[in-house]
Each structure stands twice: as C-alpha cells, then as structure tokens.
Amino acid sequence: MSEIAIVTDSTAYLSAAERSEYGITMVPLNVIFGDETFQEETDITAEQFYEKMKSAEQLPTTSQPPVGLFEETFSELAKTYDDIIVVMLSSGISGAHQTALTAANVTENARVHVFDSEISCYVQGFFVLTAAKLAEKGKSVKEIMDHLYDMKTRTRAYFMADDLSHLHRGGRLNGAQLIVGSMLQIKPVLHFENKVIVPYEKVRTEKKALAKIRALLDEDAAGGEALEIAVIHANRPDKAEEIAAEIRGRYPACNVTVSHFGPVIGTHIGEGSLGIGWTEARLTV
Numbered sequence: 001m002s003e004i005a006i007v008t009d010s011t012a013y014l015s016a017a018e019r020s021e022y023g024i025t026m027v028p029l030n031v032i033f034g035d036e037t038f039q040e041e042t043d044i045t046a047e048q049f050y051e052k053m054k055s056a057e058q059l060p061t062t063s064q065p066p067v068g069l070f071e072e073t074f075s076e077l078a079k080t081y082d083d084i085i086v087v088m089l090s091s092g093i094s095g096a097h098q099t100a101l102t103a104a105n106v107t108e109n110a111r112v113h114v115f116d117s118e119i120s121c122y123v124q125g126f127f128v129l130t131a132a133k134l135a136e137k138g139k140s141v142k143e144i145m146d147h148l149y150d151m152k153t154r155t156r157a158y159f160m161a162d163d164l165s166h167l168h169r170g171g172r173l174n175g176a177q178l179i180v181g182s183m184l185q186i187k188p189v190l191h192f193e194n195k196v197i198v199p200y201e202k203v204r205t206e207k208k209a210l211a212k213i214r215a216l217l218d219e220d221a222a223g224g225e226a227l228e229i230a231v232i233h234a235n236r237p238d239k240a241e242e243i244a245a246e247i248r249g250r251y252p253a254c255n256v257t258v259s260h261f262g263p264v265i266g267t268h269i270g271e272g273s274l275g276i277g278w279t280e281a282r283l284t285v
C-alpha cells in the first residue's frame with residue numbers, strides 16, 4: 001500500500017473502478033434541483049442528471065462540499081497516513097479548493113498538501129492518476145508535487161459549450177467581449193487561462209470549433225509522443241466515441257479515454273458540450 005493518501009473532488013470524474021484500483025478518495029460536490037441536493041457520482045450519475053434536466057422546472061445550481069466533509073475525510077485518512085495529497089478543480093471556478101485548504105489547516109496527525117489543478121474533469125483526473133501511480137511507486141511528497149507542477153506546463157484542454165448561456169448564467173465565462181446576448185449563440189473554443197475560463201478562438205459553429213481543437217491536438221501529437229488524451233462529452237457518448245476512434249486511428253501511441261462532464265460541470269457547461277484534453281504520459285520523476 002502507498003504511504004501517501006490521494007484525494008480528489010468528484011469533478012475529476014474518475015470511474016469508481018479507477019478510484020478503487022488506485023485507492024483514491026473522492027469528495028463530492030453537489031448539484032441542486034429546487035430543494036433537492038444530490039452529491040454527484042454518489043447520489044446521481046451523469047446519465048440520471050441529464051435525464052432529470054429534461055423535466056426540471058428550474059435549472060439546477062451547484063455547491064462545493066462543506067468544509068466539514070473535507071475535515072472528516074482528512075482526519076479519517078490521518079489515522080493511516082502521514083501525508084495526504086489533494087488534487088482539486090481549478091480555484092478560479094469553485095471555492096472548493098479554498099475550502100480544502102481551510103480543512104487542511106486544521107487537520108491533525110497528517111500533513112495535507114492541496115494542489116490546484118487549474119482545470120477540471122478528466123484532465124484533472126490525469127493529475128490525480130499520476131499522483132496515485134507515483135505514490136504507489138514509493139515517490140516522496142516533494143517528488144510527486146514537483147511532478148504535478150511540471151505536468152501543468154505539459155497539459156492542455158480545449159472545449160466548446162453547446163449553449164454559452166449556462167456558463168454565462170453561472171458567472172464562469174470570462175472575457176467581457178463575449179458577454180453580449182447575441183454572442184451567446186456562437187460556439188467559441190474555450191480554455192483555461194490563469195485558472196478561469198476564457199475564449200481561445202471565436203468560431204461560430206461546432207464543426208469549426210472541433211476542427212480547431214483537433215488541430216491543437218495535432219500540434220502536440222504529430223511528433224509521435226505518447227499522450228494521455230481525454231475526449232469529454234455532456235451526454236453525447238456517440239459523438240465522443242467517434243472523435244476518440246478517429247484520434248486512436250491517427251495516433252496509435254496515444255491512450256484515449258472517453259469521459260463525461262458530470263452533473264456539477266454539466267450544470268455550468270450545458271448538455272451537448274464537448275472537449276479534448278491531453279498531457280504527456282511519461283511518469284519519470
């Protein structure tokens with residue numbers, strides 16, 4: 001067993017099998033429909049969420065985990081581990097990172113190291129899985145944290161929202177020039193810059209957005225580098241599989257995972273959205 005505990009929040013959307021294989025502890029964020037609150041991945045799956053959205057009278061909202069849940073999680077792990085590495089979704093889109101830090105500061109009997117992935121979804125999952133694999137190999141906290149910081153410089157993700165009004169409504173779309181009613185109909189390529197979501201390139205259609213994202217992937221994959229790639233979808237499994245199959249055919253050295261925008265991120269990005277993220281697969285420390 002590894003000597004370092006690895007924790008993440010639910011928005012990494014790692015499967016239960018992945019969490020169990022690598023001994024990863026997950027702290028869920030919440031999605032709220034009216035007066036009903038669901039811990040995502042625990043109380044509501046992505047499929048159930050998108051189904052529920054169809055009949056919901058009001059659009060859902062989200063909330064970060066309460067500080068007490070982080071405190072309980074850390075103090076339980078502190079019974080077994082001296083060090084806990086916590087990989088969180090970007091601090092620029094959720095207060096969950098700050099809440100994890102607050103809980104870390106009051107945890108006794110273990111050192112808690114909170115890492116801001118500056119991203120979310122399965123791209124955040126790349127950091128979590130890497131941390132878990134390195135911990136399993138017996139690497140030190142410093143080696144793992146240094147590796148994660150370095151990995152940030154080799155990780156990219158681009159996505160498009162099918163309907164920008166969800167990001168706009170939730171206040172998660174930066175770049176003032178876009179926040180104009182008529183502009184909400186276009187499908188710009190989006191990415192994270194300094195922890196927040198900004199437009200990368202303003203294109204009008206999904207086809208052009210996906211072509212741009214594929215071209216950006218080509219820049220990094222064409223050299224034959226073995227990349228870890230995630231194709232992420234909001235209730236569009238067939239389209240995501242089609243994109244993944246094309247990438248696998250073109251870049252056999254790469255490992256392509258199809259993942260989803262689950263309930264919390266789906267609330268903000270909206271059904272039909274798509275994204276691709278990638279990182280270098282090498283694990284040498």
Ligand code: MYR
Pocket residue numbers: 029062063064093094095096119120121123157158159172232264265268269275277
């Ligand atoms: C909260 O209530 O604290 C959660 C807020 C989550 C905001 C999500 C914004 C969209 C993120 C898109 C991520 C795309 C990654 C490839």
